[in-house]
Amino acid sequence: MVQDQNLRVLLARRPTGAPTPEDFSIVSDAVSAPAPGDVLVQNLFLSLDPYMRGRMNDAKSYVPPIQIGEVMGGGAVGRVIRSESPDFAQGDIVEGLLGWQQFAVAKAKLLRKIDPTLAPVSTALGVLGMPGLTAYFGLLDLGKPVPTDTVVVSAASGAVGSLVGQIAKRLGCRTVGVVGSADKAQYITDELGYDAAINYRTAGNLRKEIRAAAPDGVNVYFDNVGGPVTDAVFENLAQRARIVICGQISQYNSTEQELGPRNLSRILVTRSRIEGFIVFDYADRYPQGLKDLSGWLANGEIKYKEDIVKGLENAPAAFIGLLEGKNFGKLLVQIAD
Amino acid sequence: MVQDQNLRVLLARRPTGAPTPEDFSIVSDAVSAPAPGDVLVQNLFLSLDPYMRGRMNDAKSYVPPIQIGEVMGGGAVGRVIRSESPDFAQGDIVEGLLGWQQFAVAKAKLLRKIDPTLAPVSTALGVLGMPGLTAYFGLLDLGKPVPTDTVVVSAASGAVGSLVGQIAKRLGCRTVGVVGSADKAQYITDELGYDAAINYRTAGNLRKEIRAAAPDGVNVYFDNVGGPVTDAVFENLAQRARIVICGQISQYNSTEQELGPRNLSRILVTRSRIEGFIVFDYADRYPQGLKDLSGWLANGEIKYKEDIVKGLENAPAAFIGLLEGKNFGKLLVQIAD
Numbered sequence: 158m159v160q161d162q163n164l165r166v167l168l169a170r171r172p173t174g175a176p177t178p179e180d181f182s183i184v185s186d187a188v189s190a191p192a193p194g195d196v197l198v199q200n201l202f203l204s205l206d207p208y209m210r211g212r213m214n215d216a217k218s219y220v221p222p223i224q225i226g227e228v229m230g231g232g233a234v235g236r237v238i239r240s241e242s243p244d245f246a247q248g249d250i251v252e253g254l255l256g257w258q259q260f261a262v263a264k265a266k267l268l269r270k271i272d273p274t275l276a277p278v279s280t281a282l283g284v285l286g287m288p289g290l291t292a293y294f295g296l297l298d299l300g301k302p303v304p305t306d307t308v309v310v311s312a313a314s315g316a317v318g319s320l321v322g323q324i325a326k327r328l329g330c331r332t333v334g335v336v337g338s339a340d341k342a343q344y345i346t347d348e349l350g351y352d353a354a355i356n357y358r359t360a361g362n363l364r365k366e367i368r369a370a371a372p373d374g375v376n377v378y379f380d381n382v383g384g385p386v387t388d389a390v391f392e393n394l395a396q397r398a399r400i401v402i403c404g405q406i407s408q409y410n411s412t413e414q415e416l417g418p419r420n421l422s423r424i425l426v427t428r429s430r431i432e433g434f435i436v437f438d439y440a441d442r443y444p445q446g447l448k449d450l451s452g453w454l455a456n457g458e459i460k461y462k463e464d465i466v467k468g469l470e471n472a473p474a475a476f477i478g479l480l481e482g483k484n485f486g487k488l489l490v491q492i493a494d
Numbered sequence: 495m496v497q498d499q500n501l502r503v504l505l506a507r508r509p510t511g512a513p514t515p516e517d518f519s520i521v522s523d524a525v526s527a528p529a530p531g532d533v534l535v536q537n538l539f540l541s542l543d544p545y546m547r548g549r550m551n552d553a554k555s556y557v558p559p560i561q562i563g564e565v566m567g568g569g570a571v572g573r574v575i576r577s578e579s580p581d582f583a584q585g586d587i588v589e590g591l592l593g594w595q596q597f598a599v600a601k602a603k604l605l606r607k608i609d610p611t612l613a614p615v616s617t618a619l620g621v622l623g624m625p626g627l628t629a630y631f632g633l634l635d636l637g638k639p640v641p642t643d644t645v646v647v648s649a650a651s652g653a654v655g656s657l658v659g660q661i662a663k664r665l666g667c668r669t670v671g672v673v674g675s676a677d678k679a680q681y682i683t684d685e686l687g688y689d690a691a692i693n694y695r696t697a698g699n700l701r702k703e704i705r706a707a708a709p710d711g712v713n714v715y716f717d718n719v720g721g722p723v724t725d726a727v728f729e730n731l732a733q734r735a736r737i738v739i740c741g742q743i744s745q746y747n748s749t750e751q752e753l754g755p756r757n758l759s760r761i762l763v764t765r766s767r768i769e770g771f772i773v774f775d776y777a778d779r780y781p782q783g784l785k786d787l788s789g790w791l792a793n794g795e796i797k798y799k800e801d802i803v804k805g806l807e808n809a810p811a812a813f814i815g816l817l818e819g820k821n822f823g824k825l826l827v828q829i830a831d
Binding site: 211218219380383384387402403404405408414415416417418419421422424425426427428429430431432433434435438 | 548555556717720721724739740741742745751752753754755756758759761762763764765766767768769770771772775
């Protein structure tokens with residue numbers, strides 16, 4: 158084994174509003190030994206994702222909260238360094254909920270084996286992992302885009318949004334992305350093929366900017382953000398619009414319930430549909446999604462961008478920045494080479 | 495012909511907020527003669543419905559606005575007194591968008607013939623008409639209730655809500671109605687079979703009252719009201735709840751957009767679905783709905799209640815009261831015997 162100490166990031170206290178470095182503690186423990194059926198994994202890349210903010214609260218949600226003093230949860234890709242399972246051998250690359258730590262002991266049956274010859278292993282946390290599957294099933298199953306549709310995506314340069322736009326474009330839709338910087342606006346139009354980009358931080362009147370970019374109305378809205386961006390999109394819905402609620406990052410750090418315009422009258426007159434999306438519900442169809450995404454990636458139909466921070470000790474600051482939109486591309490922490 | 499003068503209620507000006515009597519004008523014109531293909535109808539009952547408030551605004555919606563000086567639009571049941579169409583004979587009872595007036599000339603193809611031996615003709619404006627079909631398709635097609643579901647209905651004693659609760663109960667659901675008076679609360683539990691009633695005007699904490707009435711969460715919410723009642727229901731959604739947005743009467747008289755709690759995070763974590771409903775979209779399936787509703791009515795499985803105001807000249811005041819929840823049952827204006 159390379160080392161016998163395991164650096165780990167724990168939840169030190171529950172954040173009030175935006176998380177601060179003091180909400181996390183970094184400890185060094187002895188590496189545990191795997192029991193029969195388990196494997197010991199050295200983490201290579203840790204995924205940082207907005208949903209983690211919800212798990213820091215003591216609130217019932219679709220996953221239980223992280224307890225104080227527990228390791229922060231999260232998806233990671235790592236290398237098997239000791240296996241007590243016939244399903245994995247030393248050296249195998251695996252992906253699973255391995256947490257914010259250098260080493261993890263995990264049940265073999267909860268791990269997915271990754272073929273490192275197909276694509277960089279980090280993509281198992283992005284385009285060929287949870288964010289990719291989220292974009293794929295959320296857009297296709299709930300958004301149900303057809304070629305004449307205008308598809309609007311919030312957080313359009315992010316891990317999920319960047320793929321939603323590309324998959325919609327591939328189908329022939331008009332694609333409009335809402336982002337938080339000029340660089341991101343340029344990136345999504347120049348690199349990802351979005352037809353239009355709106356920088357919500359500098360937009361004068363978001364409603365009008367969306368109307369200009371989607372003059373026939375918004376047929377599909379893939380929402381990662383919520384708040385005023387979403388309010389403005391609701392004012393531009395076409396008849397029978399489909400709204401996929403995938404994330405509401407603008408609300409995650411709120412300490413009190415923010416008020417907004419009531420939008421249900423607009424849903425009524427447009428006969429639109431709003432639906433909440435959680436990718437876990439599609440687990441039995443992941444193979445289909447990964448097959449399509451891998452194919453599109455291999456033939457150059459979709460691109461991805463990673464924002465890699467080095468060193469597990471930098472994970473808290475990177476995560477705090479993620480919630481402020483400071484990352485540019487899929488945010489990863491590289492834990493080992 | 496009984497008379498040659500036609501009393502009519504026109505839109506005199508567009509209301510700001512709640513309509514007032516001055517927003518309407520009552521005029522007396524000569525009765526028009528039907529052209530070929532038309533019939534002349536003497537209206538017997540006029541239906542007053544919340545959607546009419548939207549048509550008084552100069553705003554684009556799913557039906558065009560009524561113009562100033564035009565007769566107020568609305569469904570009515572009447573008797574054919576002269577027919578220039580082979581499809582109708584003098585004396586036939588018909589239903590259609592005949593307006594707030596004593597006599598109407600209408601295109602024969604836009605009228606529905608009513609069999610007066612099946613049920614009182616006024617039911618063609620209620621349980622066997624648009625409100626009944628709204629309850630039927632809205633609940634069954636969008637709400638998709640199953641017997642173990644808890645179904646919550648706002649405006650539960652109204653023309654639509656009273657039927658939603660009875661249809662859901664018939665399927666074996668637990669039914670909870672939200673109403674605006676103690677009399678209505680008693681009526682929906684004692685007469686309509688609702689399992690629980692909540693009077694929103696006297697409720698201390700709506701969220702808690704709904705939780706007490708729907709302890710396993712709300713699986714289906716049929717919303718006619720919007721506003722704080724709906725906010726409280728959203729705080730009690732079960733997983734995969736279906737929310738049918740049929741009306742938002744609490745908002746119709748608003749002069750500015752009212753703010754409310756943002757509810758999309760809750761839709762996300764419960765994977766719920768909100769969908770706007772307009773009954774016209776189901777026109778090709780009306781026969782199926784009317785067949786079922788007629789059958790249930792005939793065998794006593796569903797009941798209805800009418801609130802009948804006599805005299806067309808009283809229609810404006812009755813309509814103003816409807817928007818304040820003053821009616822008790824399906825609101826009708828009896829125009830002739």
